[in-house]
Amino acid sequence: MNSGAAGPDPRRWWALGALVASMLTLGFDTTILNVALPTMAERLGADTGQQQWMADAYVVVFAALMLPAGLLGDRFGRRRMLIAGLGVFFAGSLLGTLAQDVGAVIAARTVMGVGAALVTPLALSVLPSLFTPGERTKAVGIVSAGSTLGLPLGPIIGGWLLDHFWWGSVFLINLPMAAIGIAACVFLLPETRDPASPAVDTVSTALTAGGLGALIYAIIEAPTRGWGDPLVLVTGAAAVVLITALVLRERRAARPMLDMSLLAQRGFLFNTLAATLLMFVLSGLLFVLPQYLQAVLGHDALGTGVRLLPMMGGLIIAARAAQPVVARFGARAVVSAGLVVLAFAALLGSRTTTGSGYGFTALWLSIVGFGFGFSIVPAMSGALGALPADRAGSGSGLLMTLRQVGGAIGIALLGSLLASAFRDRLDVTGLPAPAARTAGESVVAAQVIAGKAHLGDLAASADAAYVHGMDLVLLVCGIAALVSALLAAAFLPTAPDPGEPGATQTGAGPDATGAAGPGSPGLVTPGTDARQ
Secondary structure, eight states, X not given: OOOOTTSOOTTHHHHHHHHHHHHHHHHHHHHHHHHHHHHHHHHHTOOHHHHHHHHHHHHHHHHHHHHHHHHHHHHHOHXXXXXXXXXXXXXXXXXXXXXXXXHHHHHHHHHHHHHHHHHHHHHHHTHHHXXXXXXXXXXXXXXXXXXXXXXXXXXXXXXXXXXXXXXXXXXXXXXXXXXXXXXXXXHHOOOOOOTTSXXXXXXXXXXXXXXXXHHHHHHHHHHHHOTTOHXXXXXXXXXXXXXXXXXXXXXXXXSOSSOGGGGGSHHHHHHHHHHHHHHHHHHHHHHHHHHIIIIITOOOHHHHHHHTHHHHHHHHHHHHHHHHHXXXXXXXXXXXXXXXXXHHHHHHHXXXXXXXXXXXXXXXXXXXXXXXXXXXXXXXXXXXXXXXXXXXXXXXXXXXXXXHHHHHHHHHHHHHHHHHHHHHHOOOTTSOHHHHHHHTTOHHHHHHXXXXXXXXXXXXXXXXXXXXXXXXXXXXXXXXXXXXXXXHHHHOOXXXXXXXXXXXXXXXXXXXXXXXXXXOGGGOOTTSSTTO
């Protein structure tokens, strides 16, 4: 690998700016879509299942392709593949800007997921060749902050765009950001590679994408078709077969992309489980909340983005403050306590009624952010610190992949629970059958019909049905967080000493994991230091 043995590259801090631009591009997109979904559902006539696919198409492809993307960068040049990833993300964003129907939006999100999968692992994997060990923690923290900055800004910028322009403008913001990232990489970032890295396993990649896609499809379609529907059963069975085949193949491989044997290590297993369940909860919350704020409370897109800031603020503050608390009380105590706080917040939120108002929502949202921030940092650091030095790359890749899977399943499962509860509780008495079916697709559709037909009772029923479904989602989130807290308290080992090889080789100190959000690239360092 071109590691700059003659001395640190004098352009390294400028090169870091190129990586920050790349991460900021993805950070914007992470939360902009959540705010845009209700507006897009109204303009495109998308039901809840289609909204789930708009979100999950990106996440499934992201999770399936991240590991092979990192290997491609190792073998053919990280700068080259990083530029290619930003180019693909640019193309997907352009397609989304021009999309006229739901299918085109889902296709655009799929393409964007491919680009994000190329950018995420490679942006951090170039750092060891640019910075000395003493500078690396600071560099990783800066790159992480780049992705994190987009999390609170995304809802505000996206809301402003939706209030002033057409819905496709939420993708338009990605174009100049991706172009700046490409230019910065071309002119500032040196090329690095590791020809000794394992080859990309196309069969494992296909099994991952096929298995995750089939699983998500079955979960999303089940509320509409029924869990006993032949198509749902077939796709569910296909998912089990494909994922089982993936696990068996990876266990036999000499140099696997997904090193499943790492799950036999208690520290890695239970920290990874905690991080995955955290993403399950947070992704589900970010899917259901914007529709509540817009369709039920009546805020516009910009107002919705601003009203998500208490959660983002709590998350970022807690993530930054977590490390000193861990140093005083230990990782196991902090992860467990953070999960208990998250469970309390979700259970408190499950008491929401149509008359609760935003003040109550802001309260439990802030607590959600604190609970997530205090638990994700030590969980991620503990998982990476438990890895042997010679398996840090494969282990961090497995951790990030499982986190993304948790996020995708969170959107699919909790979104499906919401859709089913809403449809069952909505009162469509007196509506013609076609209008009743349309109203049952989503709260946005029901509100549109109620507005056009001046049906106040339907609007009130839609609000009540949606809040009921959201409360069920929050109840499930609270129970999941509480179970995770009990598992963490019972089985998590004490955190490894920072001087142990596993902890230092991953380069995933507090700055590497702090200030992270849903799907945030700042939470992963796949392969960053494993091959130094």
